[in-house]
Amino acid sequence: MTTLKPPTEEMISPVMSHMMVKDEGSQTRLPKISIQEISRLSSATRFEDEKHESIENFEPEEVVSKVTTLFSGEDVHSVRSSDEAEMAQQCLSSVEWIFDTSTTDVGAIDLAFPENLDPKFKEVECLPLSYFTLNAKERLLLAFAENFRRQFVVSPEYAGRRPLVLAPKNECGVQKFVCTTIKPTPFLIPKIIGSWEECASFVADFIIYEPLENPLQLPPRLISPDTLLRQRRGNCYEMATLLCSMLTGAGFAAMVVSGCATIETTLNDQRRVPCPFVPEDPVLEPESPAPMNKNKYELRGPPDLRSKFMVELEEKALQKELEEEERRLQEERDKSEELAKRPPDRFFGRRMHAWVAIIENAPWCYKPRPKVYNDEGEEIIPDPTAFFIEPSTGFRHETSSPKYLRIESIWNQHNYYINRQEPTENLLADMRWDLKNTDHWEHFLPAEPFELRVGESRDQDLEPGNQATLLVEKHLDILPSWVQKLRISLKDFESRFPNEEKSIYYKKALYQRYAPYFCYDGLMKRLTIFGDLDYQKPLKRWEWYENRMDYLNLIKIDFETKQIEESFIQGRKDCLKYFSHNAEPHQPKTFYFFDHPRLDCLRMMQVMPEKYVFHYNNREDLCYYQEFQTKPKERIRCHAKSLMEITEKFNRNEKVPVNKDIAIRQFQLTHGKIFLQFQYAADAITASTREFLKPPKPDYGEEIIFDPLQTNGYNANPLENPPTQAELYFLLLDQLKREETLKKIFEKRCTEYEELLNRRKNEMLNPRLEFSVFDPLRNEGARRIRLEEYEEERIRKEIAKLQDPDFLAPYLVLYERRKPNFEESWAAYNACLSDLKSRYTNLLNELQRRYEDLTSEARALKKFMSRFQDQFDDFDYDRLIKEAKNIELNKRMVQQRLILTHEEAQRKYEKVKESLLGDERLHLRKAAAFN
Known part of the structure; x- marks a missing residue:
């Protein structure tokens, strides 16, 4: 080595x-x-x-x-x-x-x-x-x-x-x-x-x-x-x-x-490089009721009479076609990737x-x-x-x-x-x-x-035996940095991009980012997916927003289907969470809401050319689905007269018998029929139903005439007694009332729908931004207002300290525009003294009550100790003696305060009385001398 x-x-x-x-x-060191x-x-x-x-x-x-x-x-x-x-x-x-x-x-x-x-x-x-x-x-x-x-x-x-x-x-x-x-x-x-x-x-x-x-x-x-x-x-x-x-x-x-x-x-x-910021689209599906347990009496499907050999041949042919298609697509992908590769780098x-x-x-x-x-x-x-x-x-x-x-x-x-x-x-x-x-x-x-x-630790530095080794060891180390301390201001950290915006080109994608409050609409990020390497054919686009007063968070645009999806954070008055619509007119629209803050528990609203569907969650009446069908010619106009059919669905209510718990309620307005389907009983394969023909609307003040021939039904349990005519009559009345209620609900939903569309259109055309009062970069105006209010409050308190208290001001509020006469002046004078006297009277009564309570408590404790004196140990006896001393001390304090308060009341009463008589706003001294 x-x-x-x-x-x-x-x-x-x-x-x-x-x-x-x-x-x-005198040892030589290396040169410096x-x-x-x-x-x-x-x-x-x-x-x-x-x-x-x-x-x-x-x-x-x-x-x-x-x-x-x-x-x-x-x-x-x-x-x-x-x-x-x-x-x-x-x-x-x-x-x-x-x-x-x-x-x-x-x-x-x-x-x-x-x-x-x-x-x-x-x-x-x-x-x-x-x-x-x-x-x-x-x-x-x-x-x-x-x-x-x-x-x-x-x-x-x-x-x-x-x-x-x-x-x-x-x-x-x-x-x-x-x-x-x-x-x-x-x-x-x-x-x-x-x-x-x-x-x-x-x-x-x-x-x-x-x-x-x-x-x-x-x-x-x-x-x-x-x-x-x-x-x-x-x-x-x-x-x-x-x-x-x-x-x-x-x-x-x-x-x-x-x-x-x-x-x-x-x-x-x-x-x-593939773009790493492509978001995963959340799947928002309407919640369906809990699935029912599989019943062993469920009807079987028809038998498959096709030839197994022919079915295998069809599956093999289909599998071969899929493999050929996959191979063709893979060859196209490999060819496009080969064309997209950079030439060899020498x-x-x-x-x-x-x-x-x-x-x-x-x-x-x-x-x-x-x-x-x-x-x-x-x-x-x-x-x-x-x-x-x-x-x-x-x-x-x-x-x-x-x-x-x-x-x-x-x-x-x-x-x-x-x-x-x-x-x-x-x-x-x-x-x-x-x-x-x-x-x-x-x-x-x-x-x-x-x-x-290797083999050393910082604990060895503290040992006395290693001090000589440390003095001999004089190896070179890295000196501190010559660079001055780095500084990054909060403004630079927030608006970090050069010119407050930055664009990055990825493989078939353009990723743009902006500084906060740089775009007038609060746009922070924009990601566009293209279908070619020349960035000319956009396929999808995501736009992220912040600091908007409409709480808009994300907009997704699909350029192929022209579908637009908007997502919001919680905080809107209408509780809107998600909005999906198409750029083409008269296309279906879907609204998702935060159902918990809404009083009606509306979770989703689907608006189609001929149908309005509403989904609910955790309602008291257990309704989770409503559907309103309208006439085709009335798809632009939203009114109760355009209704053709109303359908409601309910979850199971355990407090109501199965034969009376409605599962599906349908109002066929064009045919004048009301159809009811009740909940399934345990281990039942069918449910009871009931159908009514709506009777003619009676004149004003008359009751509805019930005809038993205008209703029929099916009872899933033949052992149960059929409903009586009175029960059917009251059931019919309830459904008629519910029909009128649903018509009003539909009109209200139509109004809400139109207002929601107009509001979203206005919010997109005229976006408004907001900022927190705790934002140190943009709350200069709020900070200035707070400082001015604080300074005004401080000046007011200083002036109040220098001035004498005005006892008469609350009693002359009624006479701001004119001077009080002699009777009104005496009334204000007596009211002021009466309030002062009642205040001190209440205070003295409270102190007297506390003094009496302490006296009775001391007497009871003394009686208790004298009665059970031989049954206490030293610790309990000392504790009781200490408690008795504290009661006596508090008693003397309350007594002293009672005396001081009484003396203060007399002095203050005389002082206020003299002040009121000499007040020029009442002129009582001159009036008394004149009289």
Whole structure:
């Protein structure tokens, strides 16, 4: 196993020897500023030169073969056209970085450590000092990183590997180590706290993704996450660094991954990816009554007299036709998928990309780990696993995803690791994520983080015997991030999309999202499914709404059938839940309601050209179905006169006998008949029925004449007595009353239906939005009103404190427009004093009552103790003595308050009396003197 070593003392340049510092023990430490280049790279250079000279003498076919050999496991397509020489030259130029000796300097760190004294990045001049300067520890860390990179280049184990991303230039043109660019920051936004989905979605929505200028080379820069949040435009490495900073601050063990990915991933091309946001349509069916138990006396169906042989032949022929149709459809699907495929990528496996990996069960993560037990029931520590997050989309991908082809290195705020595992046939699915294993991961700093040290724990730091070891151990660690604290305002988090809207093209789908209150109708999301790859033939569309006063939530449009479905959240006055209708006029319409808040328990309403159907739930009369049939010519006009037939259905009422419990009631208005079907009895195969012919309507004031010949019925149980004429007469009267009631209900339903359609039409033409009073971004007006009311109340209280109390104001309300005369003034005077006197009288009476109650209670307790004195133990006796003392104390307090209240009543009565006599609004003193 080859291990990359830190720079030694012999590798330090003599020029930098004067910068060596001494410890207190006069021991030499590593320099704080710089290390010179590694002294000997001649062998590696000769090796690269030999490869370069040998490849120049190859023929085009040999060049392709050599490239295929060098890129083992990569998709390099052979050249078999007439332009073989030109294609081979292009392939050779694309991999020139492998054979050129200049590749040893790819990603090199300038050990002169240049700084930018005039920092400026896209008109941003007020940058912190850490952005364009390097302190001593940063320079030492960069020196170690350069040594680490050079050993990686010359190591035979990593021959042919991509260059390492160690210290790209930041926005100020200063090289910064990638681990220090990560700034773990927690955000006080409720949706982000503890949710990697919200963090990933925010980064993907807030930042505009820019592909690398040259995906075969290292990223030209790596700006800070703080600058990226202000600029809102960056490449995959910058977005991955920002996402890693947010996830780490939220408590996840996130790491930035640098490797190779497919061209669709590097370009963020989703046009060949099925849309993951297609919703599943809820099935809303009318609830049917509970099915009856199967009866053993149920009639059997007619026997099947067909030939079994002919039936088998028909089934085989039908199965063959279905298989042929399925084969034809599969061939069409395969052909369309083949046409939709992207042409082969000659740079497959070499396009650099960065994403984020979250390591589950990581030792340094404080998130709770799932408990895993072995076969013996003992708790064990599970092996670390990982899943990927694509920063450009915010989607989660497993390690077996074909989007990612190779991992070169990973890093976080603690350390940098090189992947030593070769990709298998399953690409990255078989990778091991135990960073303690140095056979799988090469560490930049072997001792960081502390949790990855084998055989050590944090408890050892507190032992006195390890203090000397800790003082001797002075290994290098990652210094804190040079990036200033990340800030995301609530407004930026809410309106996260650039220009407050964003569109993503998926395979035959267009997904559009908008910021809240950006669209005047409250539209938040729109998903359109197309029938072609050119996005010209829409098939279906879903539109999601929020913050609407009509509580509209979702609209689904089917362009083929022209069917429109609207869904609402609970809160409407009409309790509408779902509305389905067609764009064509006079088509069936379906309404679903929240039945619990409605007084009539209406659950569903179906309106068809010649029929109105209503479904109910949990009604007191147990009716669950009503159907009103109208005349064909009256389908536009909704009125009781257009009714032809009314049908009602009921559930079983256990309080009523079966022969009197109506199951189906039907009014045939055109024939003047009333049909009743009663509930099925237990183990019965038929139900009793009754039919009436409606008698002629009597004159005003006369009763209905009942004719027994105008009714007939069937009794399912012959042992029961037939109903009497009186019972039939009252039953007929009840049905006639119910018929008139149903006609009124129908007219009411028609009115409700028309009002509902007009209301929905007005709500769609003039949508209105609302916001909560607790919305900090839009309640400025409400906040200003509340502050004004609070200030007015405060001023009123201050004025009231400075002014004397007005005892006479309640009694002069009747005389606001005129002055009271002498009698009215004396009446107000006497009323005021009478109320004051009665108030204090009631208060004194209440205190006197409480004093008497305490006195009687003390007397009763004293009598009880004297009578049963010998029967108490010490504990009970002390408790009773303490209770007696409390009663005596309360008695004295009430007595003292009674005396003080009496004195206060006398003083206040005289004061109010003097105040009323001197009040100018009554003029009582002048009137008394005049009299």
